Amino acid sequence: MTFPITDRTPIRFPGPPPADADVVVIGGGVIGVMTAWFLRDQGLRVTLCEKGRIAGEQSSRNWGWVRQQGRDPAELPIMVESMRIWQRLAQEIGPGLGFRQTGVLYLADSVAQMARYEGWLPHARANGVDTRALSAAQVAALLPQAARTWTGGLWTASDARAEPWVAVPTLAQAAARRGVTLVESCAVRALDIAAGRVAGVVTEQGRIRAGRVVVAAGAWSRLFLGAHGVRLPQLSVLATVAATAALPSVFDGAATDSAFAFRRRADGGYTLAPSDHHDFFPGRDALASLRAFWPVVQQDWRHTVLHPFAPKGFPDAWSTPRRWSPDAATPFERCRILNPAPNGRIIQRLRDDFALRFPALGRPPLTAAWAGMIDTLPDVVPVVDHVAAIPGLTVATGMSGHGFGIGPGMGRVVAALVTGTDPGHDLSRFRLARFSDGTRLRPGPSL
Numbered sequence: 217m218t219f220p221i222t223d224r225t226p227i228r229f230p231g232p233p234p235a236d237a238d239v240v241v242i243g244g245g246v247i248g249v250m251t252a253w254f255l256r257d258q259g260l261r262v263t264l265c266e267k268g269r270i271a272g273e274q275s276s277r278n279w280g281w282v283r284q285q286g287r288d289p290a291e292l293p294i295m296v297e298s299m300r301i302w303q304r305l306a307q308e309i310g311p312g313l314g315f316r317q318t319g320v321l322y323l324a325d326s327v328a329q330m331a332r333y334e335g336w337l338p339h340a341r342a343n344g345v346d347t348r349a350l351s352a353a354q355v356a357a358l359l360p361q362a363a364r365t366w367t368g369g370l371w372t373a374s375d376a377r378a379e380p381w382v383a384v385p386t387l388a389q390a391a392a393r394r395g396v397t398l399v400e401s402c403a404v405r406a407l408d409i410a411a412g413r414v415a416g417v418v419t420e421q422g423r424i425r426a427g428r429v430v431v432a433a434g435a436w437s438r439l440f441l442g443a444h445g446v447r448l449p450q451l452s453v454l455a456t457v458a459a460t461a462a463l464p465s466v467f468d469g470a471a472t473d474s475a476f477a478f479r480r481r482a483d484g485g486y487t488l489a490p491s492d493h494h495d496f497f498p499g500r501d502a503l504a505s506l507r508a509f510w511p512v513v514q515q516d517w518r519h520t521v522l523h524p525f526a527p528k529g530f531p532d533a534w535s536t537p538r539r540w541s542p543d544a545a546t547p548f549e550r551c552r553i554l555n556p557a558p559n560g561r562i563i564q565r566l567r568d569d570f571a572l573r574f575p576a577l578g579r580p581p582l583t584a585a586w587a588g589m590i591d592t593l594p595d596v597v598p599v600v601d602h603v604a605a606i607p608g609l610t611v612a613t614g615m616s617g618h619g620f621g622i623g624p625g626m627g628r629v630v631a632a633l634v635t636g637t638d639p640g641h642d643l644s645r646f647r648l649a650r651f652s653d654g655t656r657l658r659p660g661p662s663l
């Protein structure tokens with residue numbers, strides 16, 4: 217069982233990169249690709265550098281949920297816009313994205329959980345989202361083949377799914393046709409800084425002059441920024457996912473209860489994941505950020521299993537250097553694609569979890585299993601901001617486990633930020649300075 221995008225996947229955009237650009241984007245995940253897309257729409261010359269393969273990390277390893285439901289109130293208006301952009305992209309690009317509005321369903325195991333779900337409804341109403349609270353009988357009507365019952369549910373029929381293995385690579389190809397220059401296997405080693413501001417980047421394939429740079433480096437952003445003295449309290453957890461072979465339909469959308477999440481894929485299989493388990497490999501960064509993460513640790517410790525050492529090459533491995541010379545290979549080239557081993561015990565559990573809920577189908581055969589490192593910030597919302605200390609530098613990272621769905625909308629917002637036009641949304645919750653100016657960090661809703 218292998219995961220489709222690895223460092224053996226053929227390079228589609230070999231470069232070399234140009235010597236000049238208006239903007240360089242670091243990172244070819246959904247945030248980088250969509251930021252580049254919207255910058256190009258404004259007529260700018262954009263070069264995107266990806267150290268491995270487009271969408272090789274989180275952006276192809278995720279569950280494929282495109283959800284408004286349960287979002288932090290500050291993210292929700294951007295997500296509503298993102299849904300409109302997904303709709304437009306699906307019309308323009310066709311079925312390749314696998315985008316379908318088949319709904320997202322949260323299943324409540326208790327009255328207390330149902331009350332938390334209902335507590336989110338005012339945010340839906342304020343943003344015109346069609347979320348509804350469901351009774352146990354209404355849930356049973358949506359899942360007629362389920363062998364168990366739930367107290368109730370939260371249901372957003374307009375929420376969607378898309379196919380992560382193909383969606384972002386397909387968007388990247390469309391971006392290239394629109395004039396974005398993409399270069400894979402091209403790690404950015406460092407910023408080129410002159411007279412105190414961004415003058416470009418130093419890549420493993422040479423220097424690119426550019427007055428503006430966007431860091432959309434996912435789980436590597438802390439390492440990259442830290443080398444330039446920019447502090448970002450970002451950590452990552454390992455999440456295991458499995459794909460079943462095609463099965464008779466039990467539900468066409470995406471659903472989760474407090475232990476198990478599943479989503480119907482375009483190929484008729486289901487993508488399965490635990491909703492109550494992450495593996496965590498603390499390194500130096502984790503120790504340094506323990507205090508900042510304490511509120512989330514208190515909320516989530518039951519679901520997080522600690523392992524003593526991060527595997528070699530991980531951004532927060534003890535052996536990963538925090539400083540390097542731009543003249544030699546850096547940690548970014550040494551780990552082209554963060555492709556951690558999935559948790560074998562969880563993979564087996566997922567088959568049991570599926571069979572428990574849908575016994576008529578039994579333990580499903582799996583066609584793939586993989587893991588991804590989810591990058592997160594202490595308040596579980598991203599940083600989308602300029603770096604005041606380094607004019608010309610913008611950061612868009614820390615999507616905290618829900619950046620796939622919001623990616624297109626976030627790309628539009630980041631592009632506006634870079635060009636100094638009105639982003640159209642209040643971005644104050646996403647300020648970088650919140651980690652240093654005494655702001656009390658509030659984690660987003662935990663439903």
Ligand SMILES: Cc1cc2nc3c(=O)[nH]c(=O)nc-3n(C[C@H](O)[C@H](O)[C@H](O)COP(=O)(O)OP(=O)(O)OC[C@H]3O[C@@H](n4cnc5c(N)ncnc54)[C@H](O)[C@@H]3O)c2cc1C
Nearest residue numbers: 243245247267275278279281404434588615618619620621
């Ligand atoms: C298992 C799992 C399930 C998830 N489920 C969902 C879901 O259902 N719905 C949802 O909305 N979100 C989900 N997410 C979260 C979502 O996938 C991420 O938030 C989103 O993909 C982040 O996009 P990104 O572009 O910020 O980062 P990434 O996709 O990680 O991309 C960052 C890229 O930057 C590159 N890079 C790093 N450093 C450098 C450098 N120095 N030079 C060049 N390139 C560099 C990396 O190689 C990487 O490709 C899930 C994530 C995981 C792992």
